[in-house]
Amino acid sequence: MTYYEDPSPGTGALAPRAAFRSDARTLSLNGDWDFRLFPTVAHAEAADADEGTADGWEKLPVPSHWALHGHDAPQYTNIRYPFPVDPPRVPTENPTGDHRLVFDLPDDWPGPDEGADGRTLLRFDGVESCYRVRLNGRELGTAKGSRLPHEFDTGPHLLRRGNVLSVRVHQWSSGSYVEDQDMWWLAGIFRGVTLLHRPEGAVRDVFVHAGYDHRTGHGTLRVDAVPAAGRVTVPELGLTLATGETVTVPGVQPWSAEVPRLYEAQLATDGERVPLRLGFRTVAVEDGVITVNGRPLLLRGVNRHEFHPDHGRAVPYATMREDVLLMKRHNINAVRTSHYPPDPAFLDLCDEFGLWVIDEADLETHGFTYDDWRGNPADDPAWEEALIDRAARMVERDKNHPSVIMWSLGNESGTGRNLAAMSRWIRDRDPDRLIHYEGDRSCEHTDVYSRMYASHEEVEAIGRRAEQPLDDPRLDARRRALPFIQCEYAHAMGNGPGGLTEYQRLFETYERLQGGFVWEWIDHGLRARDAAGRPYFAYGGDFGEPLHDGNFCADGLLFPDRTPSPGLLEYKKVVEPVGICVDAAARTVRVTNKYDVVDLAGLAFGWSREVEGRRVAEGALEVPPLAPGESAEVALAEAGSVAEDDGEEWWTVRAVLADDTAWAPAGHEVAWGQARARGPAATRTPGARITPVRASSADGGALTLGPGTFDPLDGSLRTLHGLHVAVPPRLNVYRATTDNDRGPDEETSVAAQWHRHALDRMRHRCDGVTVDGESLVVTARVAPPGGFFGLCVVYRWTGERTSDGTRLDLSVDITPDGEWPCPLPRLGVALGIRAPLDWIEWYGGGPGESYPDTRRAARIGRWATTVDGFQTPYVFPQENGSRGDVRWAELRGPDGGGLRIEGRPAFALTARRWTTGQLEAARHPADLVPDEVLHLDLDAAHHGIGTASCGPGVLAPYELRATRTRLGVGFTLPR
Template identity: 65%
Template sequence: MSTLPWYEDVSPGAGALPPRAWYARSDAASLSLGGTWRFRLSPTADSEDESFAAEGYDCGSWGEITVPGHWVLQGKDRGAPAYTNVRYPFPVDPPRVPTENPTGDHLRRFDLPDGWPETGDAVLRFDGVESAARVWLNGEELGTFKGSRLPHEFAVGPLLKRRGNVLALRVHQWSSGSYLEDQDQWWLPGVFRDVTLLHRPEGAARDFFVHASYDHTSATGTLRVECDVPGRVIVPELGIDTATGTGVTVRVEPWSAERPRLYEGELSAGGERIPLRIGFRTVCVEDGVIKVNGRRILFRGVNRHEFHPETGRAVDLATMRRDVELMKRHNINAVRTSHYPPHPAFLDLCDAYGLWVVDECDLETHGFEELDWRANPVDDARWTPALLDRAERMVERDKNHPSVIMWSLGNECGTGAGLTAMAAWIRDRDPLRLVHYEGDRSCADTDVYSRMYPPHAEVEVIGRREDDGPAARRELPFVLCEYGHAMGNGPGGLAEYQRLFERYERCQGGFVWEWIDHGLVHPRYGHAYGGDFGEELHDGNFVCDGLLFPDRTPSPGLVEYKKVIEPVRIEAGTAAGSVRVTNLHDAVDLSAVSFVWSYLVDGESVGSGPLAVPELAAGESAEVRLPAPPEDEREGERTWTVRALLAGDTAWAPGGHEIAWGQLPVSGPLRAVEASGVRPLVEGRRITLGPAVFDARTGEPVALGGISLTGLRLDVWRAPTDNDHGAAWQPDERHGLLWRELGLHRMRHRVDAVETDGEAMTVRTRVAPAARDVGLRTVYRWTSDGTRVGLKVSVTPEGEWRLPLPRLGVRLGLPAAWDRVAWFGGGPGEAYPDTRAAARLGRWRATVDELQTPYLRPQENGARIGTRWVELGDGGGRLRVEGDPVFWFTARRWTSELLDAADHLADLVPGDTVWLNLDHAQHGIGSQSCGPGVLPEHRLHAAPATFSFTFAPLAGESG
């Protein structure tokens, strides 16, 4: 009978100290062991050579590696990253793993710094190693551990020397722990978090637990610090100086994500002083609603994997801080740490800046779903100690963070007794936080009902507590732990979700999936996704589904989300000349917010000033009178814009940062004056109509006022978005595939007639896909007043159209030099029917290149909504297009067909034409890359339509 090697055994490891609370610093000595280590890689894990761990071993032939880091991201011949979403990248035979098991031996020589204490003990701490490690110090084995995103410590005091210490580490990429870490991300082995040597003074505390509750009825907080040794706790600002274990009640300001009030304190025990940052707050479920400090909260959240495009999950403090600041600047108030505890320093930032945190255990067994959950570890008693070890290490490490208000058992693990055991242990250890898990619809072990990607209609039913299922579940608060899948262009439908969250008390918001695209730096593609490193088994660009691009540039999806979840609503008041302001914060008033107004005429500001708004309490509204509009005699569209700004500097943004805005139309878009009165002139193969010249055979314009034009025709195709394609497990509305099957990407244009009369030139066509019996009867009617040309397009569907159209409009080509764009309409970024909340009416400028959105997998992007007019110029002349009254426009240096054919941005090569799309309508975006499709009101059905444009060649730069 064979004996499993330790890394295949289901146990969590051996030799590590019990878990304890993490803190960033104390006055005890410490030594970071990060930096350059010696490294060698073996293709298998079966080496019995442990001589490298002995003192005096010659590692001169080894390479070098940076710790923290992943070896597959540090040089050639060290393997490569691999991405899978659900499927394990090895045969599923738990707890066994393949013989082909890349194994990295790490060596670090170090001396103790001068002044290292002679007395006391020392602890060697590993904050994160994937996926299993065996440790030696000075030739003595310390132990083994698994649980990649969790800390492990070893007592090493008697083994330390003043000089010449040798730390050896053998890391296996695969282990039994890998079955518990199937978490929709790159598989990246290595020592990716800090390695630290900590001095432990004699009699120092090993662990402590800060209990800091808040009673909103009396505005008092109660502080009690449990400690395993006697000590004292001081909080000078509150006048607290008490023994550990003693409760003290004082008047305090509570901690919340909106006002993260922290009190600086100190724990003194056994010759060590540990700084405390104390936030008083109480979390509970009351009347079926999550409340903090007595008030309902609404999660405006994101899911966050740890990620850096160059270093993978080895994320430095500056990058963590940048994440938190970007979240706060975009009105995000909550983070789910998908799907494992983050670096503990990230939670320190959440405490300081103010973010609600759902702290998730390092546990996911999603790959067993494809096997009907056979042999799922969470329902196998042999694995329960490993599950409990992970729960304990998370809770003990993070228990003193006020930002953590909910523990999550893990993600996508099915159901089983192991989860019940974890929940019971957590409740016993920390009964004053909530327990979360999404995968068990019975909610037997949880304090909330959590779902992923439910359609809007179902959310409404749940909000009314009319959903099917156990009666006890209907009494629980409802949270969307994942929704709004931010893959590629999108997500759509966020505004409709937010209205449901605000309407139904039970619906307490959710967490968009996810924060950042996991595109790794690649020499050819710029940023790579699944399959780009030669993986045979991968899930493509499904790893790129974030609100940030890999370089942490906000995507249009994040800009949209910021607008949708803004904590102040600004809308038209009931009285003429007034604005209604609503404070949507959970707890704070508007004393930290200032308001300004501006008055626009045709998108240009003609006046601005401050607006006095009461310091509304959370949930309150007020109607505020606007000033008399500035005098301006021009005829034009008039609009008020009111903006809510930070009144002063904060830790995350300077004063003047915009947190919300609203626009109030005074008058609507003006109708274009018809361009008519000039007769068309037929001259052989040319037809001249005012400033335009047409091909008499096809009716297509070839020039307008000296500007070369090409290919003007009806266009219904767009390069399908990730949401158009839909996920493979959602076959019902995967429009990208169905559109392609119908042939919308290769429509044929038949000219039936080119006619002229005394007023117009009319072109009659039929546009249809090959091999299908459906079509679009299309009539182009051209007129001119001598300086402008008008186009009226009439479209009549023929046959039975069972699919919506991607878009409906016309496309034409301009010379490549015509790449300077100005427009009056929605901007500055892209927008579609269900992603338009952030489109602000104004006058905007950009180059054609700046209009593009660089989604890692190229797809439809860059449409500007509500356009009244757009001008494209080359610096000397310009072409102006007006709608009747509004339209979408898109301009790019490649066709939709070339955009569709590209797999990476590097595949897109600019041509000698700028392709301009002028759209009457667009199909919505939805979230069906992993969620609901396009809502009915945002679908573009094939139906009779008529739309118009006016074209005018102009001289000089745009005004």
């Protein structure tokens, strides 16, 4: 059997060890390498005789993936293997990339021609999926485990000058069967390559044990090292101890995600000096709850694949740092490294800035689910060594990171003896951390009960420890006593996710429920251009792959360029660590500290008072430094009175950082709350004299009613305040379906129901046009072709002359007719204005989009943006951009003219330069070409969003059912 098909982890690599820096010499081999790609292994082997020639070689940067540099193409699958499943065999068509680097050693590099002065190791931090290493024609070894480090001893083969390092990388190998991880298949040397000098007496390995006893406030410290002879110093604590010695450290400050306190230390041996960063903390399960340093945790987490739109998994350090800062700024306190260990530099950042980490082994065999898990490597003895090797390389590399509180055996690999063996190995090596694996529903080999996408109802039952029992009473009792997390929930694909608030309410209600991890952090869209040169982000199928899973890789809280999506802003609001409940009538605010560890001394609170969206007063709010879990009711200042006719009044309270932190500047908003003190004024236009304007015939037989003209045959609006109405206002029930509408099942999704019942093809019948002297009344019925149900509609137009111009009012009365078989997508009025209107100002929910179950982040205020800014550029185009609770909106053009729309009392506004049909047909944002018409939706209601792309659908309170509805809007000129 070939080395790349052998299930074993490889040959020649040294035993795994901790990742650490030292004062010993290192040489980065990153940079431009020679590269050539072969379609099969046989082609590569046939070319071995020409290795020394320049024929066929091109330059390729290392680290990188060759498919992102014009060699072959990326391909994306979620679960299915993109090759025939016959483990451990792989196809003959196996892209194989030869990488070659010719390099010299620095003049002062110790050895290799000066006698025994230690040795030099060659380290690879990540290569996908299998590789063979040769140095100066001598084979050093082979390795698998794409996201894991491997080191090779260069032995006597390293030269002072003219070294030739050859690395043959195979895209497919036995390792591919255990790396089926819902991501782009991207081969190559994608993490760094380094030469490491290991002098005589150097540290082979180091294991820091730094615990904390919350009852005494003392820490404990032991540093194990190989070889064992060494001294550890911690200058800040005045400590010096021998390796292997355990000492008590009084008065130490513990490490936590909220206070990531690190102590600089040094391990010294005869051969080198190794800097260490110590974080004192103790992880445990106490009384069925995960605790760190005696405090229970509530994980506000995300799953993070390594991804960059230009570099794939070769993520630059600056981007890793950006990820951590974005997480901290959006109230995220935990990350699961789905589904493999990340670049070790990312964990350094988690230590430094403070994030709880579930570190996950490089293991997933999800594709075997299509054959009922037959042949699954997780249960095949032939794969035991490989899987334990993957666990060991993760644990040994990352064991000194205080941020890592759980080891995860992997993801979606079924069950089996090899997972049990991995668990035993980890528990023996590191009993001070917890073990996680969602696939072990019995929890026989884990310390937490973990699930994916459990419904709200099931999560609540688990919170009450009343879940469905296991058949084995012993295991059932064990599982029922364990803490629970949702390692994946709230699938952040496209518009959404909905239902976050209801999940968080459960997490905060039941102590057993210790939070979860949203799937996932970032959309995996690769930067590309279409045939016309227009930029877009590519997903599965865009590279001509015969087997792919479309845009399922675009399921993150960040867009591929790391712009926060509305979903991330919603998540930040839902999980904010300070509860702010404003009672505007009583002039009080209840503040609750939801942090795990810190009090509120680091936050500054302030209040503001807005009338009709304009701030009329503001001030500081004195809030005591509440401890975690404590609440206090604080009085709001008396800010004087405002006359009743001055309009709607809101109070907003904000909590911001009082001082600069490592992750955000002073003034960064952490949490906010808002409440209405008084509703809108009784009169719509204060002091106006309202006079009815009668309908009359005009030129061409049109009807005129105030600032509008109408078709006398069907009563449709033709012009409005001098603007051409390209699409007359009429009832609209359809929206461009979202990823969550479509869900994973084309037959049962709500989108399938909408299409099956032809809600995207509604027909409009005019039943009558009546002019009664003061109003124009149009009666109609709206129904789908072939349907035995519909909506009866009465449009009533009235005109008013006011002190500031004329207003055209529309009231729409909607009555269901017949038995409606499914929810409605939306319910409102759609119209199109042919005019260069490109600026929108509105008073209502904002600044971003919101829908019934994704509206926590929307606050009432006065906002403004362009029409382009009104759009949310999801990687796969879909319904987006709705602003809810709009009292009024003004649309303006370059000349200052435009239109004002007032709600009776409020509506949801969508504005775009393409139709719903065009939006539905588009596959990338670049497909949407603006036209001269501004298309508006004025909605009375929307169906919720949910998270059915992977998880629960829309919760019952947010389903839009056909019911008697009234919508009122008024059209005037901008003020």
